Amino acid sequence: MKCAVCHSTDILTERRIDGDCICKNCGNKWKNSSNAKPKDNSAFNIDEVFSYHAPKGDQGVRYELLRTTAKVMAEQIVSNCPPSRERALALTNLQQAVMWANSSIAINE
Numbered sequence: 001m002k003c004a005v006c007h008s009t010d011i012l013t014e015r016r017i018d019g020d021c022i023c024k025n026c027g028n029k030w031k032n033s034s035n036a037k038p039k040d041n042s043a044f045n046i047d048e049v050f051s052y053h054a055p056k057g058d059q060g061v062r063y064e065l066l067r068t069t070a071k072v073m074a075e076q077i078v079s080n081c082p083p084s085r086e087r088a089l090a091l092t093n094l095q096q097a098v099m100w101a102n103s104s105i106a107i108n109e
Helices: 059-080 085-108
Strands: 011-013 020-023 029-031
Touching: 059 085
Parallel strands: none
Antiparallel strands: 011 020, 020 029
């Protein structure tokens, strides 16, 4: 698969049946029609998603940066919002955001 804009083969594909393709060089984005009927779990790599990914390079530092930044935000939410269902949801979603951000690093690099 090649980018129609810069002809690069360095392409990121999302792990969904209807996932988008994104060129890592120029940022061009398009629908991945080749994922319409996945075969052999090609659209969702079970082995890749459900395995341990040891940090490599600067990944550990970036994980910590994301967690530290989110912790500051969590402290602000707790300090500025009254105890409520909404505050609990804000904290839960912040926790999920960090988890998904770290997961994107672990799985896609």
